[in-house]
Amino acid sequence: MALALALLAGGASAALCVWRSPDTDIAEMFDAGSYKTVFEDIDDARQLRIEERLGAELDPDETQFKFFPVFRGEKQVGTVMTHVGKGQFGAIEVVVAAVETDSGPVVKAVRIQRDREKAKQALRSDGFLGQFRGKGVDEPFVIGEDLKTAADGADVASQAVATAVRKLLVVYDEFYGSGRQESVE
Amino acid sequence: MSFFRFALKNLFAHRTRTLLTLVSMTVAVAVLFTLLSFNRGYERGLKEQLQAMGIHMLVVPVGCPYEAASLIIKGGKIPNFLPGSALDEVRALPEVDVAAPSLMSGIVRPEEGRTDIYLGIDSATLELKNWWKLKGRFFEKPNEMILGYDVTLIELSHVGDQIYVPELDMTFDVVGELEPTGTEDDGFFYVPLETAQEMFLRLEGDSGAASVAGIDRLTAVSIRLKDPDDAPVVTPRLSEIKGAEVITMGELLGTMMSLMGSAKTLLLSIVMIIIVISALGVLNTVLMSVFERTKEIGVMRATGASEVHVFSLVWLETVILSLLGGAGGLGLAVVGARAIEGVVKRFLPLAPKGSVVALEPASFLLVLAFVLGIGLVAGFYPALRAARAKPIEALRSE
DSSP states (O other): OHHHHHHHHHHEEEEEOOSSOOOHHHEEEEEEEEOOOOOOOOOOHHHHHHHHHHHHHOTTTSSSEEEEEEEEEEEEEEEEEEEEEEEESSEEEEOOOOETTTEEEEEEEEEEEEEOOOOOOHHSSSSHGGGGGBBBBSSSOOTTTTTTOOSTOHHHHHHHHHHHHHHHHHHHHHTTTOOOOOOOO | OOHHHHHHHHHHTHHHHHHHHEEEEEEEEHHHHHHHHHHHHHHHHHHHHHTTTTSSSEEEEOOOOOHHHHHHHHHOSSSOOOTTTTHHHTTTTEEEEEEEEEEEEEEEEEEGGEEEEEEEOOHHHHHHHTTTOEEOOOOTTTTTEEOOOHHHHHHHHTTTTTEEETTTEEEEEEEEEOOOSGGGGGGEEEEEEHHHHHHHHHHTTEEEEEEEEHHSSSSSEEEEESSGHHHHHHHHHTTSSSSEEEEHHHHHHHHHHHHHHHHHHHHHHHHHHHHHHHHHHHHHHHHHHHHHTHHHHHHHHHHTHHHHHHHHHHHHHHHHHHHHHHHHHHHHHHHHHHHHHHHHHHHOTOOOOOOOOOOOOHHHHHHHHHHHHHHHHHHHHHHHHTTTOOOOHHHHOO
């Protein structure tokens, strides 16, 4: 069941979505002041590696990813990424803040910026989103096994969020983290 | 040496002055042609969009009918309503082929910076909009929904999925989705009319015990006539419906075009000023050339050239200048039309989909004739002055 949910949530999503309130998010997530926008095109080799690690294919429109490195003064303190994926009752947009550690990228914070789920409050609660804090790229993200659902009956939406977080971590790792490999054209 | 080559030689003798005159003519012509093309394209686009709707007239609530009509076409919340009985009265008219009721309302979603537009419809809309390509099926039960194409992309939802409306705590089964229509229809959530009537009464905080008359309300009735020529006969009869006003598509088109009227007048005034300045530039260039060639003209007259010869020569210079400026301006307008269109569409209210700049041969010829006329008028005085110069006085001049 949990695996089915993971596959379902990973099946229909698209990585590029707007970051709706960067100033608020940066203040809450990093207590920092500025960010840049970086676009990264994905080549065939990198796409294959990402898909292999995710165990799911990227969407046809996921040919480019957007990263927002966040700065406190001159120093980069982390990176924000956004993702829109399919929930149970419409799209869910997730904002993920990641920081680089010795063991690879880990989640610093997760925020839901758009959804139309019935369990809206639970999905946005710290009880649910707080579970992702500190999670690394190689850890499992299966709702019902590794992570608790946001609320009874919200398994699809919960898994959509978990899948989005993991996907963004893997993509980040492939471009900037220890999992990075130079692509062969 | 022919007249034409002689005239060209004279123009090339003062290249900088000629070039500056040409540039001003080119800009004036480009602006004029673009404005004309935009005007024709905008009107045509709007007309096509209205015709594509397959609607001959709209019955809307009393108020500002044109505002209501434009909101119905573009999407928005209409402050007034028609009683549901209006639909029966419309359908009772024998000239009416299809009468499609609708109830439109929006739910603002501040976190997304947009408003979801919900449109309550019944199966008559399918008859009216027979170009719609619907994947799935039409409503059979109350809590079913059809998604416009853009909505399927925004919500990543398709037939078989569910859509939840948190503001009303209502769940809908998606039973249909529209293929792209290229119109505002792509951006709507469609629900059964009766469901929409219940949802929006609830959204406005009315009590559940509201009267049937309060629930049974409409934003508009869109009408297709059996014969569009019956519009003048049907309109007064529809106007008798209590609380209703009637708008024909022709009136709506006229109103939308008149909304553009002030902006057009202002633009046209600016273009006229540019053209007058350009014409003065041509006059100045040719007149200066005549003054500088007084002696040369005197020699021409003394060696047998008639007044007509001299007049024709100088006038030909203005014709060449005008034609070159006109051709340059038309070329510039054709090349820059798409870029100008992009800018204009971004700021234009009620812009129809598709191109709003129509580059038509008729406009092309009209502008070319106009600029030639301006050149001939501007060149008349210098040509006349040159032709009337007395040979002996001209030869004495320094």
